[in-house]
Amino acid sequence: MGIIEKLxxxxxxxxxxGGARGIGYNIAIAxxxxxxxxxxxxxxxxxxxxxxxxxxxxxxxxxxxxxADVTKKAEVDGMIDAVLKAFGxxxxxxxxxxxxxxxxxxxxxxxxxxxxxxxxxxxxxLTAQAAGKVMIRQGGGSIINTxxxxxxxxxxxQPQCSYNASKAAVIQLTKSLAVxxxxxxxxxxxxxxxxxxxxxxxxxxxxxxxxxKWNAMAPLRRLGKPEELQAIAVxxxxxxxxxxxxxxxxxxxxxxxx
Ligand code: NDP
Numbered sequence: 001m002g003i004i005e006k007l008x009x010x011x012x013x014x015x016x017x018g019g020a021r022g023i024g025y026n027i028a029i030a031x032x033x034x035x036x037x038x039x040x041x042x043x044x045x046x047x048x049x050x051x052x053x054x055x056x057x058x059x060x061x062x063x064x065x066x067x068a069d070v071t072k073k074a075e076v077d078g079m080i081d082a083v084l085k086a087f088g089x090x091x092x093x094x095x096x097x098x099x100x101x102x103x104x105x106x107x108x109x110x111x112x113x114x115x116x117x118x119x120x121x122x123x124x125x126l127t128a129q130a131a132g133k134v135m136i137r138q139g140g141g142s143i144i145n146t147x148x149x150x151x152x153x154x155x156x157x158q159p160q161c162s163y164n165a166s167k168a169a170v171i172q173l174t175k176s177l178a179v180x181x182x183x184x185x186x187x188x189x190x191x192x193x194x195x196x197x198x199x200x201x202x203x204x205x206x207x208x209x210x211x212x213k214w215n216a217m218a219p220l221r222r223l224g225k226p227e228e229l230q231a232i233a234v235x236x237x238x239x240x241x242x243x244x245x246x247x248x249x250x251x252x253x254x255x256x257x258x
Contacts, residue, residue: 003240006238006239006240007034007234007235007238007240008034008035008238009031009034009035009036009092009234009237009238010034010035010036011035011036012031012035012036012037012091012092012237012238013036013037013083013087013088013089013090013091013092014028014031014036014037014038014039014090014091014092014093014094014237015038015039015040015041015064015066015079015083015090015092015093015094015131016028016031016038016039016040016041016094016096017041017042017068017070017094017095017096017097017123017127018041018042018070018096018097018098018146019038019039019040019041019042019048019051019094019096020040020042020044020047020048020050020051020065021042021044021047021051021198021199022196022198022199022200022226023096023146023193023196023198023226023229024040024042024094024096024097024146025040025051025226026226026227026229026230027094027096027226027229027230027233028040028051028055028063028094029054029055029058029059029230030227030230030231030233030234031092031094031233031234031237032055032056032058032059032061032063033058033059034234034237034238035061036061036091036092036237037061037062037063037064037087038052038055038061038062038063038064039052039063039064039065039066039079039082039083039086039087040052040055040063040064040065040066041066041067041068041070041079041097042065042066042067042068042097043067043068043069043097044067045065045067048065048066048067049065051065052064052065053065062086062087064082064083064086064087066079066082066083070095070097070119070123070124070126070127071118071119071122071123071126073126076123076126076127076130077130079130080130080131080134084134089134089138090131090134090135090138090141091135091140091141091142091237092141092142092143092144092237093127093128093131093132093135093141093142093143093144094143094144094145094146094233094237095123095124095127095128095131095143095144095145095146096144096145096146097119097123097127098119098120098123098146098148098166098167099115099116099119099120099163099200100116100160100163100200100204100207101115101116101160101162101163102158102159102160102206102207103159103160103162104159105159105161108161108162112162113162116162116163116166117162117165117166120163120166120167120170121166121169121170121173124145124170124173125173128143128145128173128177128188131143132177132181132186132188135181135184135185135186136181136184136186139184139185140184140185140186140187141185141186141187142186142187142188142189142236142237142238142241143177143186143187143188143189144188144189144190144191144233144236144237145170145173145174145188145189145190145191146170146190146191146193147167147168147170147171147174147190147191147192147248148163148167148170148192148193149192149193149194149195149250149252149255149256150163150164150167150168151164151167151168151170151171151192151248152168152192152250152256153255153256157210157213158206158207158210167192170190171190171192171248174188174189174190174246174248175188175246178245178246178247179246182245182246187236187241187242187244187245188245188246189236189241189244189245189246189247189248189249190247190248190249191229191232191233191236191248191249191251192248192249192250192251192252193224193229193251193252194218194223194224194250194251194252194253194255194256195211195214195218195223195224195252195255196223196224196225196226196228196229197223197224197225197226198226201223211223217255217258218253218254218255219253219254219255219257219258220253220254222253224251224252224253228251229251232249232251236249
């Protein structure tokens, strides 16, 4: 079998949290294009439904829209049960839901801090734990977490200490789970995108005015596109990455090189 065939995901059962839009949507459609069935998990049920329908129409694969808040264990567990009920197994879990708050550290309320940590870190843990239990039972699987280049550098000029800390923790969580579950055949990796043009950046009143500043700092002088993360997602989801676990993949147009 050639490498392109090995990269295919035919028969794989997958889900993507925060899959209704942005990076998650682009990853979900890529998984389906590669042959997988995909559940779109999001707090926004209406957009999740539209996205799942679009992906099914475009790819002919089975899709599912599920509402779940990744900070709530009962909702994450319910989501896992619903994916199992619809698909019978879970081969690939993409823990991608995340938010960013730009607040100076000295003004940050505990509530703001907790919201970012709860979604970006605890949400990834709850998702990976619930999917990991299923994968251990099944004899294997691939978990991919969306971290960020903010795990590696401090973004400027916007203040975002809770986001940066949460994403650095996602990488260490990823490595910890990869080691714990290595012999259970459950692989755990993360991707660390640089600035990507999505709602989070393009439609955030706080961040939008900063795009020109970021582009001036960026070696490629532009934001990344969400579809530029699709190939790494398909690679990490499939069996051709069998020796890849505990790794973080920085896809940032060399932003963190300077
Ligand atoms: P978007 O805001 O475009 O999409 C994120 C999705 O996650 C939204 O549909 C959002 O729903 C959903 N979501 C938010 N909170 C929860 C929750 N508690 N449970 C379930 N779903 C939730 O963001 P991006 O696509 O840009 O970001 C996706 C991931 O990539 C995030 O983890 C982000 O930190 C990371 N990232 C993004 C970068 C960028 O430049 N865009 C760079 C590096 C990393 P709703 O909109 O209704 O709140």
